[in-house]
Amino acid sequence: MNEPEHTSQPMFPDDKQTGEMHGYMCKVDFECELGFAEGGNTVYPSVENLKERRKCTPQCGIVKVAVRCLEVVQAEKYTDE
Numbered sequence: 001m002n003e004p005e006h007t008s009q010p011m012f013p014d015d016k017q018t019g020e021m022h023g024y025m026c027k028v029d030f031e032c033e034l035g036f037a038e039g040g041n042t043v044y045p046s047v048e049n050l051k052e053r054r055k056c057t058p059q060c061g062i063v064k065v066a067v068r069c070l071e072v073v074q075a076e077k078y079t080d081e
C-alpha cells in the first residue's frame with residue numbers, strides 16, 4: 001500500500017478551487033485580535049462547536065472564515081533519521 005502524498009492542501013477542502021477550509025470564529029476575536037493574537041485564536045469547525053466552547057458569542061457575534069495554506073514554512077518530520 002502506497003503512502004498518501006503529502007501536500008499543503010487539506011485532503012477534503014471545503015472549496016476545491018482554492019483549497020480553503022471553512023470555519024467559525026468569535027466576531028470580536030476576528031475583528032480586533034487576529035493581528036495581536038499572541039498564543040493564537042481558535043477557529044471552530046461548526047457554529048454549534050463554537051457556541052458550545054465560547055460563551056461570549058451572544059455578545060461578540062460569529063463570523064464564518066476561510067483558512068488556506070499560503071506556504072509550508074517548515075515541513076513535517078515524524079522520525080529522526
Ligand SMILES: [Zn+2]
Pocket residue numbers: 026027028029054056057060061
Ligand atoms: Zn468573543
